[in-house]
Amino acid sequence: MNKAVNVAREIAEIDPFLKVTCFTEGLTRENMDAFFDGDGGLDLVIEECDSIDIKILARKAAKARGIPVVMDMSDRGCLDIERFDLEPDRPLMHGWIDHLDLDAAANALTSEEKVPYMLPIVGVETLSPRLKASVVE
Numbered sequence: 001m002n003k004a005v006n007v008a009r010e011i012a013e014i015d016p017f018l019k020v021t022c023f024t025e026g027l028t029r030e031n032m033d034a035f036f037d038g039d040g041g042l043d044l045v046i047e048e049c050d051s052i053d054i055k056i057l058a059r060k061a062a063k064a065r066g067i068p069v070v071m072d073m074s075d076r077g078c079l080d081i082e083r084f085d086l087e088p089d090r091p092l093m094h095g096w097i098d099h100l101d102l103d104a105a106a107n108a109l110t111s112e113e114k115v116p117y118m119l120p121i122v123g124v125e126t127l128s129p130r131l132k133a134s135v136v137e
Helices: 003-014 032-040 052-065 111-122 129-136
Strands: 045-047 069-072 079-082
Touching (some): 032 052, 052 069, 052 079, 052 111
Parallel strands (some): 045 069
Antiparallel strands (some): 069 079
16 A cells, blocks of 8 residues: 555554555655645645655655654664755755765665765764664665
8 A cells, every 4th residue: 555645654654634645656856846835835844755866855845845854864763854945055964975076966866876965964872783784785
């Protein structure tokens, strides 16, 4: 079953009166504005994207709209919060990837090309030995 549909069902079980819009194809460049602005807009983004380009694009969109972003950062339960509503000048990802070309991240297709963007975000020092080993693979 599609993840979006599964989560929509779980939300309906919690509160059947909430209006939920499913993006079954996931968040993309093409549907980013509809995701952020449709049905009255968002108050908060809980980001769990695997794709580095979507992580960056979602933050750019959230920052432009003054929407906070929450993300689980590692396999050890570290929670990251970017309060673009309170700190509109805050750099994306707390500046951890400012030294990298963010536009090039959109073209980082191979796993090797994604590593320089992902490591500063997840924080090598907080990764479990198992996840560190999987990065090398």
